[in-house]
Amino acid sequence: MERNSRNIYLKSAEFVEAVEGYQQAMVKRNIGRQVELLDTKAGLNRVTAAPVFARDSSPNYSAAAMDGIAAVSERTRGASETRPVILEKNRDFVYINTGGRVKDPYDTVIMIEDLVEVSSNEVEVRSSAPARQHIREIGEDVVKGELILPSNHVLRPMDIGALLAGKVETIEVYKKPRVGILPTGSEIIDVGDSQEPGKIIDSNSYLFEGMIEEAGGTSKRYPVTEDDYDLLKERILQGVRENDVFVINAGSSAGSKDFTGDLIKELGEVLIHGVAIKPGKPIILGFIQNKPVIGIPGYPVSAFIDFKYFVQPLIEDLAGRKATTEKNLTVTLSRRIVSSLKHEEFVRIKAGKVEDSYVATPLSRGAGVSTSLVKADGILRIPKGLEGYEKGTAVSIQLMKELKEIENTLVSVGSHDVVMDLLSDRLQWNRRDAGLSSAHVGSFGGILALKNRECHMAPMHILDEETGGYNKAMIQSHFPAGDMGIIKLVKRSQGLMVPKGNPKGITGISDLAGEGVEFVNRQRGSGTRILLDYHLKRLGISSGDIAGYDRALTTHTAVAAAVANNTADVGLGVYSAAKALDVDFIPIEWEDYDLVLSKKYLEDPRILEIIDLIQQEGFKKKIENLGGYQTDEIGDVYILEKTEEETTWQKWYPST
Numbered sequence: 001m002e003r004n005s006r007n008i009y010l011k012s013a014e015f016v017e018a019v020e021g022y023q024q025a026m027v028k029r030n031i032g033r034q035v036e037l038l039d040t041k042a043g044l045n046r047v048t049a050a051p052v053f054a055r056d057s058s059p060n061y062s063a064a065a066m067d068g069i070a071a072v073s074e075r076t077r078g079a080s081e082t083r084p085v086i087l088e089k090n091r092d093f094v095y096i097n098t099g100g101r102v103k104d105p106y107d108t109v110i111m112i113e114d115l116v117e118v119s120s121n122e123v124e125v126r127s128s129a130p131a132r133q134h135i136r137e138i139g140e141d142v143v144k145g146e147l148i149l150p151s152n153h154v155l156r157p158m159d160i161g162a163l164l165a166g167k168v169e170t171i172e173v174y175k176k177p178r179v180g181i182l183p184t185g186s187e188i189i190d191v192g193d194s195q196e197p198g199k200i201i202d203s204n205s206y207l208f209e210g211m212i213e214e215a216g217g218t219s220k221r222y223p224v225t226e227d228d229y230d231l232l233k234e235r236i237l238q239g240v241r242e243n244d245v246f247v248i249n250a251g252s253s254a255g256s257k258d259f260t261g262d263l264i265k266e267l268g269e270v271l272i273h274g275v276a277i278k279p280g281k282p283i284i285l286g287f288i289q290n291k292p293v294i295g296i297p298g299y300p301v302s303a304f305i306d307f308k309y310f311v312q313p314l315i316e317d318l319a320g321r322k323a324t325t326e327k328n329l330t331v332t333l334s335r336r337i338v339s340s341l342k343h344e345e346f347v348r349i350k351a352g353k354v355e356d357s358y359v360a361t362p363l364s365r366g367a368g369v370s371t372s373l374v375k376a377d378g379i380l381r382i383p384k385g386l387e388g389y390e391k392g393t394a395v396s397i398q399l400m401k402e403l404k405e406i407e408n409t410l411v412s413v414g415s416h417d418v419v420m421d422l423l424s425d426r427l428q429w430n431r432r433d434a435g436l437s438s439a440h441v442g443s444f445g446g447i448l449a450l451k452n453r454e455c456h457m458a459p460m461h462i463l464d465e466e467t468g469g470y471n472k473a474m475i476q477s478h479f480p481a482g483d484m485g486i487i488k489l490v491k492r493s494q495g496l497m498v499p500k501g502n503p504k505g506i507t508g509i510s511d512l513a514g515e516g517v518e519f520v521n522r523q524r525g526s527g528t529r530i531l532l533d534y535h536l537k538r539l540g541i542s543s544g545d546i547a548g549y550d551r552a553l554t555t556h557t558a559v560a561a562a563v564a565n566n567t568a569d570v571g572l573g574v575y576s577a578a579k580a581l582d583v584d585f586i587p588i589e590w591e592d593y594d595l596v597l598s599k600k601y602l603e604d605p606r607i608l609e610i611i612d613l614i615q616q617e618g619f620k621k622k623i624e625n626l627g628g629y630q631t632d633e634i635g636d637v638y639i640l641e642k643t644e645e646e647t648t649w650q651k652w653y654p655s656t
């Protein structure tokens with residue numbers, strides 16, 4: 001069935017209104033926590049629905065607290081170093097171990113090291129033992145009838161231990177809400193299915209499963225269901241029957257096959273369709289058969305935001321969990337962020353601590369970019385009605401990682417290369433307490449970030465047109481002498497990437513201006529673009545003569561992908577990217593890709609570790625095996641020194 005009219009839902013509710021309105025509707029419908037009796041041993045992370053009282057005392061007998069003897073205290077009276085007292089077995093004492101029961105007539109315990117065993121039947125004591133010494137009395141830990149835990153308490157391992165000690169075998173806890181997930185969409189396939197163009201792998205339902213577990217629910221995934229109204233209806237009814245909460249993914253918007261809203265309406269009630277947030281706008285909050293049914297948009301980031309702010313709190317509430325308290329951090333924005341006046345925006349943020357301040361950079365805003373969630377350290381919420389924030393503004397973000405992790409992370413901003421990815425992996429492998437975060441903004445972006453103290457280091461490859469050298473000239477012209485250092489990384493092969501078989505017969509830069517050749521460029525400020533412009537100038541070719549010069553992508557791999565997908569005939573980039581995407585490569589030049597940093601960071605233990613790490617044979621081999629790299633100078637460090645007469649680059653060595 002095709003829909004007759006498109007879903008023009010876009011009368012957005014306010015965020016807070018929507019959250020509170022839905023909560024109130026749940027209360028009105030008497031939808032709330034349910035209770036079950038559970039084996040205490042299986043109670044970890046569950047929440048008590050009633051106070052728990054001890055069924056028995058612990059210990060429930062007088063227990064020896066030490067290894068030694070249980071004795072009659074009376075018989076030890078007056079014992080001293082000079083007048084030891086001899087005790088007779090089975091009359092004055094019996095041997096006992098820790099935890100053993102102390103029975104009448106024995107009323108004290110003496111440690112084995114305080115005795116002299118005179119014979120197999122006799123021991124000598126040299127001090128008197130007071131009554132009840134080293135005895136754990138009945139109820140020392142738990143007294144029968146005493147409150148062990150109040151209600152609404154999340155059970156930790158020690159709680160379970162104490163409950164079992166008090167002989168509490170079963171406990172009343174809130175039932176884990178069962179949450180069903182229905183992934184929908186004719187284009188959606190499972191990760192194991194063969195992926196033809198036009199198909200998208202179902203990732204959201206697995207994201208939801210994890211988030212349901214985190215919030216204290218149990219999840220059940222239903223098979224991916226195509227955009228067929230009647231089939232969807234059947235699955236939704238089944239899902240509502242089998243669960244306490246039901247989530248339908250995708251089909252929430254205005255497309256001709258977006259049925260979610262209509263279906264919830266037909267089978268129950270739609271309370272809200274559309275909230276003034278971005279991403280996540282087309283969320284649907286409804287009920288079917290008195291159970292919450294929620295339609296979540298298909299884009300992964302929209303799905304995450306809606307699930308985090310609408311569905312997780314609902315699950316936490318039904319599971320009896322306290323709402324997760326958000327940890328916030330005040331950060332300074334390294335760039336301007338523009339925001340929509342009509343929506344509250346949720347912007348993913350990468351944060352790092354450079355010198356004494358936390359700097360924050362917005363990540364991709366695309367609702368389909370799920371990797372922005374992986375990279376994010378936090379979320380900045382920009383209220384509706386604000387146009388955004390200027391660069392340098394201090395804002396508060398909701399943390400998605402531990403603060404310590406952010407504090408220990410080295411921040412790298414600049415040009416991207418797979419070498420930095422390998423480095424990041426190795427650093428994290430070596431020391432769990434330090435990581436490397438990389439933002440890819442091109443070589444000049446790196447210089448700017450170094451100047452603004454927004455990063456610890458900047459990887460770059462900037463050609464100096466006069467000398468033909470790399471990076472050093474650029475540093476000399478941008479930074480005061482004496483401030484900076486360079487860690488040499490690799491030489492890498494830059495060249496033209498062309499589709500397999502080189503159908504346009506391209507041989508060099510001069511062919512870019514050829515008839516019918518569509519080029520794809522890199523962004524302004526990237527080292528690759530500088531290299532291209534240098535060669536164009538040398539050959540006397542105007543950029544205006546190159547079709548596609550203005551189409552700028554931000555990574556080597558994006559360029560290689562454009563060539564591989566035939567949306568361009570040629571692009572300039574590194575060999576490793578060409579190899580990864582299986583396109584042909586015409587080498588143009590070896591360039592230096594180095595790490596530039598402030599001299600003061602050279603003695604930072606994390607940097608010293610990087611210097612050590614990159615010089616290891618295993619690391620070098622790994623890079624060389626990628627092809628298109630030379631590692632002759634890797635790990636050499638130079639600093640820019642200033643004397644009265646001149647400024648020179650000197651080799652630098654660690655002080656120890």
Ligand SMILES: Nc1nc2c(c(=O)[nH]1)N[C@H]1C(S)=C(S)[C@@H](COP(=O)(O)OP(=O)(O)OC[C@H]3O[C@@H](n4cnc5c(N)ncnc54)[C@H](O)[C@@H]3O)O[C@H]1N2
Nearest residue numbers: 183200201202203204250251252253254258297298299302
């Ligand atoms: N004319 C309009 N079009 C759209 C509007 C609008 O207001 N007017 N809103 C846009 C917004 S905002 C969003 S968000 C999306 C929501 O889309 P739907 O919920 O209808 O979802 P689909 O269109 O089916 O899919 C969107 C996107 O997500 C991918 N997807 C779907 N399921 C999964 C899954 N299980 N795992 C991973 N990815 C999934 C799907 O393939 C699509 O690429 O609508 C805009 N349109």
Ligand code: MOO
Nearest residue numbers: 279280281302367
């Ligand atoms: O609201 Mo949509 O979720 O912006 O992408």
